[in-house]
Amino acid sequence: MTVTAYTLAVVLNLFILFIGARFLFRPRPAAAGYGVPAKPDGDAAYFAIKGLRDATYGVLGLALLLFVGARAEAWFMLVVALAPLGDTLIVLRHGGTKAAAFGIHFATAVVVLISAVLLFLV
Template structure:
């Protein structure tokens, strides 16, 4: 079970790091993938801020796992699960598709919570 918990935690941290990099490099395309389109002629500052924050969350998760341990990562993921849960509602309230809202954001929140629970058992 330890291998599963660590693998999921690392993959989720890397995924958030990737999402952050995508928002920094291709903000409008990333916004479309997020579920709330951003017109190509609109400013990108807030999208890039999201990218920087997501990337930082991914790096923080990896650092906690590497230097502090599974229990710190478990608490971190328990708290961070609020972010994809919030994303679920943001997408829904802003005209995004239910498929993206629940299939990506809500599913991610559930996976983060499951990973947190697994890490707490170590």
């Protein structure tokens, strides 16, 4: 179980780091993948804010796992699950599809919560 818990945590942290980088370097495709396409005249600063937020979460998660341990990472995952839960609501409120809201964001929240449980059990 330890290998599974650590592997899932690392994969999730690398994934959110990737998403952050994508919003920083390829913002329009990243926004479409998020579930709410960007408006052509949208403010690019918001892409950078989302990208930086997500990249920071990924780096922080990896640092906690590496330098503090599984219990700190478990608490981090528990708290950070709020982001994809909020993203679910954002997609639903701003014209995104239910498939994107639940299939991407809500499912991500569930996997993050599973990761937290596994890490608490280590």
